Amino acid sequence: MSRAVWVIARREWRALISSRAYRFGTLVGALALLALSLLPLFLMRLQQDTPPTVAVVDEAGGVLEQMRAVEAALPPALRPPVEWRPAVSSATADEASDLTLHIRRTADGELEWVVIGESVDEAVVRALQQVATPVAVADRSRRLGIDPEVAASLQAPARVRIESPGAADVAAGVAATVDGPPVGEFLALMLMLMLYMTLTLYGSVVVNGVTAEKGSRVVEMLLVAARPGELLRGKLLGIAAASLLQYAIWGAVGSVAFVLQRGALGEQLSQMLGAPIEVQGIPLRLVGYLGLFFVLGFASFGALFAASSSLASRPEESSQTIWPPMVLIVAGYMLAVFSLPDPASRLATVSSMLPFVGPLVMFVRIALSQPPLTEVVLSVGVSALTAYLTLRLAERVYRASLLRTRRTSWSAALREGRGAAR
Amino acid sequence: MSLVLEGLVKRFGAVEALRGLSLEIPRGAVFGLIGPNGAGKTTTMRAIVRIVEPDAGRIYWEGQPVERLPLSTFGYLPEERGLYPKMRVREELRFFAELHGMPRRSIDEAVERFAELLRMHDILDRKVEDLSKGNAQKVQFAAACIHRPPVLILDEPFSGLDPVNVRLFKRAVEHLRAGGTTILFSSHRMEHVEELCDGLCLISGGRVVIQGPVDQVRRATGRRVLRLAWEQEDGAARALLDSLVRRGWQVTQGANGVWHISWMDGQVETAAEARDLLAAATSVGVVRLWELTYPSLEDVYVEMVGASALEEDAAA
Numbered sequence: 001m002s003r004a005v006w007v008i009a010r011r012e013w014r015a016l017i018s019s020r021a022y023r024f025g026t027l028v029g030a031l032a033l034l035a036l037s038l039l040p041l042f043l044m045r046l047q048q049d050t051p052p053t054v055a056v057v058d059e060a061g062g063v064l065e066q067m068r069a070v071e072a073a074l075p076p077a078l079r080p081p082v083e084w085r086p087a088v089s090s091a092t093a094d095e096a097s098d099l100t101l102h103i104r105r106t107a108d109g110e111l112e113w114v115v116i117g118e119s120v121d122e123a124v125v126r127a128l129q130q131v132a133t134p135v136a137v138a139d140r141s142r143r144l145g146i147d148p149e150v151a152a153s154l155q156a157p158a159r160v161r162i163e164s165p166g167a168a169d170v171a172a173g174v175a176a177t178v179d180g181p182p183v184g185e186f187l188a189l190m191l192m193l194m195l196y197m198t199l200t201l202y203g204s205v206v207v208n209g210v211t212a213e214k215g216s217r218v219v220e221m222l223l224v225a226a227r228p229g230e231l232l233r234g235k236l237l238g239i240a241a242a243s244l245l246q247y248a249i250w251g252a253v254g255s256v257a258f259v260l261q262r263g264a265l266g267e268q269l270s271q272m273l274g275a276p277i278e279v280q281g282i283p284l285r286l287v288g289y290l291g292l293f294f295v296l297g298f299a300s301f302g303a304l305f306a307a308s309s310s311l312a313s314r315p316e317e318s319s320q321t322i323w324p325p326m327v328l329i330v331a332g333y334m335l336a337v338f339s340l341p342d343p344a345s346r347l348a349t350v351s352s353m354l355p356f357v358g359p360l361v362m363f364v365r366i367a368l369s370q371p372p373l374t375e376v377v378l379s380v381g382v383s384a385l386t387a388y389l390t391l392r393l394a395e396r397v398y399r400a401s402l403l404r405t406r407r408t409s410w411s412a413a414l415r416e417g418r419g420a421a422r
Numbered sequence: 423m424s425l426v427l428e429g430l431v432k433r434f435g436a437v438e439a440l441r442g443l444s445l446e447i448p449r450g451a452v453f454g455l456i457g458p459n460g461a462g463k464t465t466t467m468r469a470i471v472r473i474v475e476p477d478a479g480r481i482y483w484e485g486q487p488v489e490r491l492p493l494s495t496f497g498y499l500p501e502e503r504g505l506y507p508k509m510r511v512r513e514e515l516r517f518f519a520e521l522h523g524m525p526r527r528s529i530d531e532a533v534e535r536f537a538e539l540l541r542m543h544d545i546l547d548r549k550v551e552d553l554s555k556g557n558a559q560k561v562q563f564a565a566a567c568i569h570r571p572p573v574l575i576l577d578e579p580f581s582g583l584d585p586v587n588v589r590l591f592k593r594a595v596e597h598l599r600a601g602g603t604t605i606l607f608s609s610h611r612m613e614h615v616e617e618l619c620d621g622l623c624l625i626s627g628g629r630v631v632i633q634g635p636v637d638q639v640r641r642a643t644g645r646r647v648l649r650l651a652w653e654q655e656d657g658a659a660r661a662l663l664d665s666l667v668r669r670g671w672q673v674t675q676g677a678n679g680v681w682h683i684s685w686m687d688g689q690v691e692t693a694a695e696a697r698d699l700l701a702a703a704t705s706v707g708v709v710r711l712w713e714l715t716y717p718s719l720e721d722v723y724v725e726m727v728g729a730s731a732l733e734e735d736a737a738a
Contacts, residue, residue, distance in 0.1 A: 003523065004521055007517065007520045007521045008521070011506075011517050015506070015508065015509070216504040216505070216506070216507060217500065217502040217503065217504030218504035218505050218506055219504070220473065220498075220500040220502065220504065221498070221500065221504060221505070221518065221562070221565060221566065222521070223473040224471045224472075224473060224493065224496060224497070224498040224566075225493055225494070225518065225521040225522045225523075226493070226521060227493075403468075403473060403474075
């Protein structure tokens, strides 16, 4: 890469990272990330603030302890949000509790759970079913002379195994990058949204930069010292570097939030909640893919944004000339959203291989599933080729339209760009 | 060796901006490019610095086609001024110096040198957007030539400048010329061209009308001019002027009572006629100005380009 490209890239980088908008955006993004990371914990805390309390009158004896044992064996996320406490008196309703539960044995020997209250929430009934059913089954087994352990094994969940078509490759060690646990749909959507928003945001930075340079006529000074292609590549490189720095800052903030939640803060929150908390991290490989697809996407969209905005004669006119990249980027976003429910669908698979929209869709597929390595490689290859060809095309348009003082069309710019200087 | 333009042709759609323009500028010269609006001056300059590709014709510097030369061979100050408004002057100059390929270690020294030359020390740390038009123009001038290119192209460098800054710019041009830079500049102000240039080229309609050393161009009309003024004019002086008109000489009145009397070379025996005229002039009053010269560049320009161009310029 020529020296001029680096000089221009450095200027773009400095201009961008010293701008108020960039600093403000980075700060707001970091705060939003922190808030998003901690929000689930606080929501849990809010939910845990007022769990319904049920006063238990255990007339059968020892059943409440068995219910608590069943509850403790459940994963934290599946534990019912109900607090069971022994009733102060067996004769009257406990006024400090929301409901009263009587556990008694009926004439045929069955255990019976009777909930008494003015209005009984369905969630409490579900929670009761959840912890009472194993107790009732164990009790029936004992009465029938069946070993409780045998009875428990009969109730063990069915074995479900997941096999992926790419598993063979993974086993062969070829696809070390496509294994690993996928993230949840919400997190995948958030990350894809981040990719989409940064591509759009930095695309608009390119548009503003090009129209400002054209408008201020500094471009004429630049063109004497650098070729149009160097101007374009330097601009994209500088802006991409600034955006990757922003990603890195956000990533660092996210990592700190993650570590805090896993560490001392997590313990404190667990104690506060009275239950362990589960934090969902983003696999490192996914962070790598986010960076890769941003770079590939930005190289294509950035070049397209630069070329289309150079067709405008004034900054106000650029909104009319940048529709091609806007349409493509919105199409990519829509296809990525449609791919969220079923990332292995034919729509998702095909669109992840298409130019321009591929990075967004393939990122969603990688975040939510384990697409075959061949498809990932193909998608990356298509995106890289798209970026290269778009850059070449953009250079030609850029060359022809930078010095134009009147709005021009794509066809005219492409025609003239072929024979323009340098 | 020199800067040579050979048969340049450039069309913009239906408009033919350059029609076989050829020109030779000696190395180390300050050369003026004059002509009416739309004559092709800016297109010629852009073609030299290769931001416009001619449809036909070649440009050579020191015998080498310009497309084979490094971009840093040229410095260019465009007619339309433009810099990065948010950058500070020092950063802006460093940026352009580096972009033109200057080694980093010598950039700060060059910035200081140009700050001294153009008296910019007090604005070096200010943002460009906060500068006056004249100061912004100084910065752009410095940005165009901070890398000391062998060839410097200046498109209307004096437009919009106050007399102090015009003098500063002229000093800078002289300084660069003394350093061996070949300078081509365009201007509508003929006095600047006459004062600074070793040679000039008048173009119109994309073609060269005349080119050569300034004196040669002034003589090209074949006309001699006598500038005459009396301390006090009376009827005898008017009678003398009327007699000159009757003899076929052109007599026009300029500012401050100065009469411009012109005739074609060969129309009269200049030396003898001038002696006779001086005697006649002194006999009718006290002569305060007597100058036998050639037409000014402005007169040459008007005569060669025509009244229509004069009207275009006035409208612009």
